[in-house]
Amino acid sequence: MSTEVKAKKRSIKLTLPEDEIMCPGHLACQGCGATIAMRYALKALGPKTITAIPACCWAVIDGPFPYSAASIPVYHCAFETAASTASGISHGLSSLGKTDVTTLAWAGDGGTFDIGIQALSGAAERGDNMIYVVYDNEAYMNTGIQRSSSTPHGAWTTTTPVKHYKKGPKKNIMEIMVAHHIPYCATANIAFPEDFVKKLQKAKTMKGMKFIHLYAPCPTGWKHPPRNTVKIARLATETNVFPIYEVENGVYKINKRIKTPKPVSEYLKLQGRFRHLTADVIDFIQQGVNDRLTRIEKLEQAFGANSQDSPTS
Amino acid sequence: MGKKQKNDQPVEFKSIKDMPDTPTSVGSMLVNKTSTWRSIRPVIIDEKCKRCMICWKYCPEPAIHPTDPPSVDYNYCKGCGICYEECPFDAIIIEQEGK
Amino acid sequence: MKKVLTGNFAAAYGATAAKVNVISAYPITPQTTIVEILSEIVADGELNAEFVKVESEHSALACCIGAQATGARTFTATSSQGLALMHELIHWAARARLPIIMVNVNRAMAPGWSIWADATDSISQRDTGWIQMYCENNQEVFDTVLMSYKISESESVMLPALINLDAFFLSHTSQVVDLYNEARIDQFLSKYDPKIKLDVDDPHAFGALTSPEHYYEFSYKMHEAQINAIRVIKEVGQEFGKIFGRTYDLTESYRCDDAELILVSYGTIAGTAKEAVDQMRNSGIVVGVLKIRYFRPFPTEDVIKALHPAKKVGVIDRAVSYGQSGPFFNEIRSTLYHESTPLYGFIAGLGGRDVSTHDIENMVDIMQNDPAQDLIWIGVKNVD
Numbered sequence: 139m140s141t142e143v144k145a146k147k148r149s150i151k152l153t154l155p156e157d158e159i160m161c162p163g164h165l166a167c168q169g170c171g172a173t174i175a176m177r178y179a180l181k182a183l184g185p186k187t188i189t190a191i192p193a194c195c196w197a198v199i200d201g202p203f204p205y206s207a208a209s210i211p212v213y214h215c216a217f218e219t220a221a222s223t224a225s226g227i228s229h230g231l232s233s234l235g236k237t238d239v240t241t242l243a244w245a246g247d248g249g250t251f252d253i254g255i256q257a258l259s260g261a262a263e264r265g266d267n268m269i270y271v272v273y274d275n276e277a278y279m280n281t282g283i284q285r286s287s288s289t290p291h292g293a294w295t296t297t298t299p300v301k302h303y304k305k306g307p308k309k310n311i312m313e314i315m316v317a318h319h320i321p322y323c324a325t326a327n328i329a330f331p332e333d334f335v336k337k338l339q340k341a342k343t344m345k346g347m348k349f350i351h352l353y354a355p356c357p358t359g360w361k362h363p364p365r366n367t368v369k370i371a372r373l374a375t376e377t378n379v380f381p382i383y384e385v386e387n388g389v390y391k392i393n394k395r396i397k398t399p400k401p402v403s404e405y406l407k408l409q410g411r412f413r414h415l416t417a418d419v420i421d422f423i424q425q426g427v428n429d430r431l432t433r434i435e436k437l438e439q440a441f442g443a444n445s446q447d448s449p450t451s
Numbered sequence: 452m453g454k455k456q457k458n459d460q461p462v463e464f465k466s467i468k469d470m471p472d473t474p475t476s477v478g479s480m481l482v483n484k485t486s487t488w489r490s491i492r493p494v495i496i497d498e499k500c501k502r503c504m505i506c507w508k509y510c511p512e513p514a515i516h517p518t519d520p521p522s523v524d525y526n527y528c529k530g531c532g533i534c535y536e537e538c539p540f541d542a543i544i545i546e547q548e549g550k
Numbered sequence: 551m552k553k554v555l556t557g558n559f560a561a562a563y564g565a566t567a568a569k570v571n572v573i574s575a576y577p578i579t580p581q582t583t584i585v586e587i588l589s590e591i592v593a594d595g596e597l598n599a600e601f602v603k604v605e606s607e608h609s610a611l612a613c614c615i616g617a618q619a620t621g622a623r624t625f626t627a628t629s630s631q632g633l634a635l636m637h638e639l640i641h642w643a644a645r646a647r648l649p650i651i652m653v654n655v656n657r658a659m660a661p662g663w664s665i666w667a668d669a670t671d672s673i674s675q676r677d678t679g680w681i682q683m684y685c686e687n688n689q690e691v692f693d694t695v696l697m698s699y700k701i702s703e704s705e706s707v708m709l710p711a712l713i714n715l716d717a718f719f720l721s722h723t724s725q726v727v728d729l730y731n732e733a734r735i736d737q738f739l740s741k742y743d744p745k746i747k748l749d750v751d752d753p754h755a756f757g758a759l760t761s762p763e764h765y766y767e768f769s770y771k772m773h774e775a776q777i778n779a780i781r782v783i784k785e786v787g788q789e790f791g792k793i794f795g796r797t798y799d800l801t802e803s804y805r806c807d808d809a810e811l812i813l814v815s816y817g818t819i820a821g822t823a824k825e826a827v828d829q830m831r832n833s834g835i836v837v838g839v840l841k842i843r844y845f846r847p848f849p850t851e852d853v854i855k856a857l858h859p860a861k862k863v864g865v866i867d868r869a870v871s872y873g874q875s876g877p878f879f880n881e882i883r884s885t886l887y888h889e890s891t892p893l894y895g896f897i898a899g900l901g902g903r904d905v906s907t908h909d910i911e912n913m914v915d916i917m918q919n920d921p922a923q924d925l926i927w928i929g930v931k932n933v934d
Contacts, residue, residue, distance in 0.1 A: 150502045152517055161457065162512035162527035163480035168488065169531035173511040186750045190616060201483065203764055204462045206476035206755035211748040213619055214757035215612065216638055222609035226574065226616020226624075227748060229600040233571035233622050239750055257612065260605030331508060357531075365532030368509050467767050472647040472708055472775070474768065475746060476755040 153332050155181040164207035166199040169364025171328050171354030171371060172246070172273045173199055176208065178331045179242065179271060182338035185210055187240045188231070190224040192254060193217035194246030195280045195356075196273075218253040220245035221261035224268045232267070240342055241268040247288035248278045251309050262318040265346040269338065272311065272349075275356035283359040290379075291426060292419055294411045295359070303414065307426055315349045316385050322348040324384035324393075328355070329372035333382060333393060353380045361410025373405040378431045383438070390438040402427050457481065485512070489530030492546045493523055499542035506534035506543060555727045557720030558583040560688040561627060561653040561713070563727070564695025566597045567735050568651075571622035571742075574602040574613035579665045580721045581629040581655040588625075607632035611639040611650075618648040619756065621747040623699065626650065629717070630657035630671045637675065643710045644679030644772065646757060649702030649742075650710040651695060656684075656817065656868075657717040658901040666902020667716040669817065669869040673845070673877045679772045681711035681779055682846040684816040688725040691715050693796060700739055700786045706778040708744075716868075717902060719818040730794055738793050776847040783844060800849035802841040803856050805831065809838030811917050812857055814882055815866040816842045819898065819905050823866065826910035837914055842878065853885045862917050864894040868905070875925045883924070892922035898929060905929075 159180035166173035172195050180187065188211040191197055197214055201207050215223035224243035231239050245254055250272035258270065277295045278284040285295040287309040298304040315323045321344045326334035334352065341348035355371050357364040374380040375394055379402060382394035402424045406412040415423075439445060462478035464470045471477070495506070500520045507517045514528040515521050523534075535543045555563065562584045565573065573592065575585045592601040602617075604610045607628050614624040628636065633654050643650050658668035672682060681702060685691045691713070698711040715721055746754065760768065783800055791797025804824050806812055813823050820841035827837050840856050842849070857863050863886070867876025874880060879895035886893065896913050899905040909928055916926060927933070 150504060150517065150519060152504055152507070154508060156517065158513055160513070161479055161481050162514050162524065163459070163483035163485055164512075165480075165483075166511060168529045169533055170511050174509060177511065177513060185753075188620075188748050188750065198759055200755055200758060201476070201480040202759040202761055203474035204464075204471075204476050205478045205480045205482060206753075206758065207480035208755065209457060209479065209753060211750060211753045212476075212755035212758075213616065213748060214755065215615070216642055218608070219612035219615075219639070222604065222612035223616040225602055225604070225609070226572065226613035226618070227620055228616075229572050229574075229602050229613070230617030230620030230622035230624075230748075233600045233617070234620065236620075256605060257609050260609055263605075264603065266602070363532070365536040367511075367531070368533055368537055467770065470764070470767055470771070471746065472768075472771055473645060473756060474758050474760045474764070476758060 154178065154335055157181065159185055159209050161207050161209055164199050165201055166195070167358045167364070169357045169367040170199070171356060171367050172196060172275060174328045175273045175352055175354045176244070178328070178334050179338060180208065180210060182335040183240050183242060183342060186238055187242050188213065188227055189242040189244050190215050190220055190227060191244050192220040192249045193280065194249050196244060198280060217249055219257055220249055220254050221270060222257040224270070225261045225264070225266040228267045243268055243270040245272055246280070247272060247274040247276060248286045251288045251311055252286050259318065262315060262320050262347040262349070267345055269341045269348045269350065271352055273352045273354040275354050275359060276308065277359050279356045279359045292412055292415050292423055294414065300414045312351055318347070319388070320347040320349060321345070322384070322386050325351045325353070325380065325382050327353040327371050327375050327380060327382060329368050329375065330382065330394065337384065359411070362408055366408055370405065370408050373400065373408070376400050377402045377405045378427050379405055381431055381434055383434055388441060389443055390441045391443060392434065392438055484526045485529050486526050489528060490548050491530045491532060492525070492548050493528065493530070493532065493534050493543050494546055495520055495523060496542050496544060499540050501540050501542070503539065505537050505539065509533050509537050551729045552726055553729055554724050555688055556583065556722050556724050557688045557691050557715045558655070558722065559587055560692040560727050561695055561715070562587040562591065563729055564692045565625040566591055567696055567729065568623065568699045568739060569597070570599055570625040572600050572602065572614065572617035572624045573626065574604050574610045574617070574624070575626045575628065576604055576607045576610045576632060578607070578629045578632040580657060580717045581627050584627040584653060607635045608639065611636045611643060614650045615639060615643050615646060615648055618650050619646070619748045621742065621744055623742040624650050627653040629655040630659055633671045633675065634659065640675050640678045640680060645768065647708040648710060649699070649708055651698045651702060651713065652710065653695065653713045653715065655717050655721045656714050664901045665717060667719055667868065667899065668901050669714065672712060672714045673869045675712065676846065679709060679776070680846065681709055681844070683711070683713055683844045684842070685713065685715045685720060686818060686821045686841060688720060688727050689796070691720065692727050692729065693790065693798065696735065696739060697786050697790055697798065701779060701782050703742055704782045705745070707775050707782050709772070709775050709779065714817065716818045734793055738790065780847050780849065798843070799852070800844040801852045801856060802843060804839040804841065806838035806840055806856055809836055809859065810861045811835070811837040811864070811914060812840055812860040813837065813864045813866060813910065813913065814840045814842060814878065816845070816878060817868065819866050819868055822905055822907055823910050826907035829907060830911060830914060835914060848881055850885050853882065857886060857891065858889070860891060862892045862894065864896055864913055864917050866896045866898055866913065868899045870897055870900065879924065893924070894922055894926060895924045897925065897927050903929065
């Protein structure tokens, strides 16, 4: 693919690394956010990357034996072991003196917020050297859209049917990870690949546990047309449903400030999983979004680069 | 899958002895031409295209080459329509497959 | 070099002698001293390895799986509840064909909380594809850890191995252990260098979705590897004998050649049985012991050959397969299906209850005087 491009002289400027490591032919649904995500991650980290992938959509997307789409070494691992398997890979490599290889744990929200949180917490506390990316599509999509602790208030899933839609906010995984005093925690969104790539490249230069919470819509589970994946992802940040920020050595920084946030209803109305919501529930969701953003802003004021206080860690 | 093996050739095991001991990839998913998944087809209109490469940027396959103008690889394009939705210049139109 | 060591220290020194690259383990009584001494050995720089102090046994084995997949040699140790927590990954390590070596200190399962000897924990892992063996003494623990790397890493095997030692009877009991000479150990055990591993210069995906078109063949190959292990265990046991003076096999016959009655057992009970046999032979009872070292692969042919001359066979299990009988008894019964030898299945020593030479004599007395029975509970109290 890249040779063809290089053969033609052109003034086209690409905002992402040109080399494609992940190849097409994979088994992702049409318009899959998690798949665009892996494409960006491999562009950012390059071929000297080994990834541990637990049970999640990517266990299928990469393809069945004897094929693979990622085109880097992939270790499929048990559901709750993305972080602990990656710890082993990272220590295995360093015990053999291989220091120029990046270990990437790549898990869904179920494998991170729920079943894998113990292993993740352990690896973070130990400071095991890896980049951990959770691609968050807010439910167990690979098993057919069951609620996880990342499912937001109001959402339909197959285990939170319309009459009993998900009650309560999603778990704040960022604050959980920040509380581990790891060198780097960041949110990212597939609608802003340049920011995601920059964050991965920064994480690659750091030692220890680096955690990225990546927002990745799922057309199948969110009940939206595949063409709207990026549009909905972008709206998530433009409405402040999913703010983009990072915490580097305890210092908070909001990377994308939304001057005039759009109402959450614009984000919600594009997705079938929220179709049943009444105006009062939407108001409640808006209030939650406002409160969570305020919290992040206050953390930035208190523990940002310009604050008087010292960072938390 | 070694770099040499990044091709679209199917893998067949003639004998059980040829198989690895544990499921280990020896071929590429390039073997899987996903064009059959497509019900709609994006078509790039050269005159309208400003070469911003947003279509290339957001393709999940990837099935858009960053050429001048960008070109769709119809062997793999699944017809998700993200390129159509994201193009800021209406330079991509959608055609129904099979018409 | 000879040292007085507990079974746990012998296990830790075995891993050290094998120059493992990555150790990952979690404390659990009565395995804990293995973790303690190894963390000291690594911290002191006596062993150039990385010790990953994980937050659970589940992560310990996951970590070993990841590390072993990169081409590192790994070691872990656990016991009872910890082994049970690992269960999912015990299957994983075997199907991934990673020659991880794990020492399990046989301990009873809760409730009630028991830290004492019982083989139910390891026997519950029977069908995972791991090589599984039982030690009688601390020298055997050290030797087996060393030999296991060579056996498991053999190209025709490539399966993980579980080495079992009885809680306290071995784990915390000191015996003289010969640790040999380092140069000779290095001559015996070369560096781990798998053909295929996680390597950015030769990228593969491991363990992907496997359809019915292929899964069956991977299971077939695992069984083939277990059968190959029978030959490899014998070869390595012979080679070990040539270098270090102690030869090992899948089974060990003790005074069986002319025995009319043979007791079959494993672990420390086999040692007690040997002593009881010596005493009984002095009083004219012609009895022998067949110690089973390897439960998987099961040494079917060796067992048939060893037990063939016996008029009666008794099997002593420190474990129960509830609703059936002793697990080793089941194996022996199916192995001797074509023989007409009367079989006695004894259950003894569950949850760390002592099994004395007197108990063994009692079993032989039953074999001499009573009809054959599949399930005989030795020493169970207050049964009407």
